[in-house]
Amino acid sequence: MTTKDITICGAGLVGSLLAIYLGKKGHRVNVFERRPDMRQTTIDGGRSINLALSNRGWKALEAVGVGENIRKMSIPMYRRVIHDREGKLNYQPYGKEGEAIYSVSRGGLNARLMQLAEETGNVNIHFDERCVDVDLDQAVAVFENYLSGENTRSQADLVFGADGAFSAVRAVMQKTDRFNYSQQYIEHGYKELSIPPDADGRHRMEREALHIWPRGNYMLIALPNPDGSFTCTLFFPFEGDPSFSTLDSVAKARVFFEQDFADALKLMPDFDQEWEGNPTSSLVIIRCYPWVSESGRVAILGDASHAIVPFYGQGMNSGFEDCTVLNDLIAEHGDNWGLLLDEFQKNRKPDADAIADLAMRNFVEMRDLTGDPAFLLQKKIEKRFYEKYPDRWIPLYSMVTFTHIRYSVALREGKRQDAIMERVMALPGIEGKWDSDEVEQLMLKLTENRVTA
Ligand SMILES: Cc1cc2nc3c(=O)[nH]c(=O)nc-3n(C[C@H](O)[C@H](O)[C@H](O)COP(=O)(O)OP(=O)(O)OC[C@H]3O[C@@H](n4cnc5c(N)ncnc54)[C@H](O)[C@@H]3O)c2cc1C
Structure with a gap:
């Protein structure tokens, strides 16, 4: 593989992780971040102070050898504790015994990723540098320094925009013909x-x-x-x-x-x-396509290409999964960046759309249904069936959070399971016989020929 000069705009969570991946492969990587170095200042890191990290995120971190390190600075959350208006508590495990999502500090995680990127020896991070323009054909990105006001032109073989929901790189791509964009x-x-x-x-x-x-x-x-x-x-x-x-x-x-x-x-x-x-603060959903410029030399990922609402705790996780998918494609196609970036966008776009939908759907579940007895009963039935027949049923939350099943497949399966549960919940007297043979037999019949991925 020939080493490339690569520019990354944004040293946030996804940009820093991508820099580790590329730096480890020997590419010469320059990352430009509009903020000052958070490791030396105490300025507010921006959005949420902590984040829920789950299996997709862990996989991407483990692949570059930083999983253990980050795990030490995180707290496992094994269950939801539901507080009603009277202060009474109700408990809902997230997954099977021992399965958890992890609370991590956004700032701590970001700082650690930056440090690890620099430790590859191939990554330079430039701070106070705001991307103001990109030449999509020539892979030249222009940055304005906050302190001096001076502009720097960074010429590279490839440019990645990991500059978040209001991406400057995407803003340039938006002006090109047939670029689709929506913001809600x-x-x-x-x-x-x-x-x-x-x-x-x-x-x-x-x-x-x-x-x-x-x-x-x-x-x-x-x-x-x-x-x-x-x-x-x-x-x-x-x-x-x-x-x-x-x-x-x-x-x-x-x-x-x-x-x-x-x-x-x-x-x-x-x-x-x-x-x-x-x-x-407001919450925005951003969808766009394509994610790669016509020249094949400029690409966007993370929130820059798919910003979602935070209710599934998957925004960062999906951005980290972008890095996993990209890395797998590099392993498969080596130097053929044009081909692999095109495959990346085609492969990943349906999953980004699916997690955007799933995240809105989970908002309704979290704010409304977690206190609803029928919903809780349904979850109990699903959990029991899952534990007995894991090859027939994985609850949607588990598919999204604890597996690497594509988001688009999880969404499709979730809809199919909804239809099944509607029939199960309609059984007369279901409250009294939720763990009966009758319910189990019906679910076995309805899931016949079904094997989960
Ligand atoms: C309230 C809230 C809670 C959330 N909770 C979770 C959660 O529990 N789990 C989860 O997985 N996700 C969560 N998310 C989503 C998560 O924060 C994002 O998906 C994630 O931060 C995306 O990472 P990113 O690197 O793509 O973008 P960002 O984190 O936004 O990083 C972009 C970086 O680019 C820099 N930048 C921007 N513009 C420029 C420019 N012009 N030039 C140079 N640099 C630039 C920014 O300063 C920043 O450092 C939450 C989001 C919110 C709002």
Whole structure:
């Protein structure tokens, strides 16, 4: 394989991981990041403070030998803890015994990936450099330095845009003929709040769990941090009643939390400052195609090509899976970048579309259904059948989170399973016989000739 000069725009999660992959293969990689070096500053890293990392993400990290290292700085979350309005708790395991999703610090993970990229010896990261233009035919990217205002032209063999949902590289591609693009802001936004550790530095709620306060059209969630705190996120409509627009003062927000999230509010001593001081951020879904320029020399990946809502905890995971897929194609096609990038976009686009749909669907499940008895019963039936017949049934959540089954296949299977569960749940008296032979036989019949991937 001949070594290439490669420019990556963006040293976020995906750009830094891609740099490790390419640097390890001996390519000369220059990464340009518009922010200062987060390892030397304490500036806010931007979006959510922590993220849920699951099997797709782990696979990509393990392939470059950093899985163990990152695992040490993460907290496994084995189950959902559902908080009702009265503060009563309900528990839902995420997967089989021992299966968990992991809470990791966005900043900590990003900093570690940057360091590992530099340690390959082939990656240089340039900070305070904002991409302002790309020549798609010549693979030249232009960066403006924040401090000096000077422009740098980076000539390479290939350019990757890993510069997030508002990608500058994509913006240039958008102006080319037959480029499809859609951007959708959902009606909900989010605000981060926090639950600090207790006086002994310990977590004030169950540590190895993701906490959810589902309330129909909105919800609060909390993920644990290693320092004993929880980061909470309120997903809430911008308009309507209740909404961010009706909670337009701390006093109103406090009254609302006292009604809806009383047990959480008691653990939030900084609620007033955080409600007022923390931004209310929006959530956007971005779909586009193609992901590779006509010349075959410029490509986008991660949020730059498929930004999704965070409700399946798959945005970063899917961006990391982009790196896995790309790496497999490099192994298969070697130097033939034109061919492999084209295969990458064709192969990956249906999966990106599927996880975008799945993520919206999971919002409804998290905010609405996790408190619904019929939904909980359905999950119990599915779990029982899965444990007995894993070759016939893998619950959708498990397919997405704990396997490497393509997202597009998981979505299709999920729809098929929905239709089956509709029939099962319609059985008269299902509540009393959910674990009966009758239910099991019906499910066996309905899943005949079905073997999961
Ligand atoms: C509230 C919230 C919670 C989330 N929770 C999860 C979760 O639990 N699990 C999960 O898997 N995903 C989660 N996500 C999604 C996840 O954050 C993203 O999918 C992930 O960060 C995408 O990585 P990326 O590297 O593609 O983009 P980004 O992380 O956005 O990184 C892009 C980088 O490019 C830089 N950049 C931007 N423009 C330029 C430019 N013009 N020139 C140079 N550099 C530039 C940026 O500064 C940044 O460093 C969540 C998202 C949100 C909003």
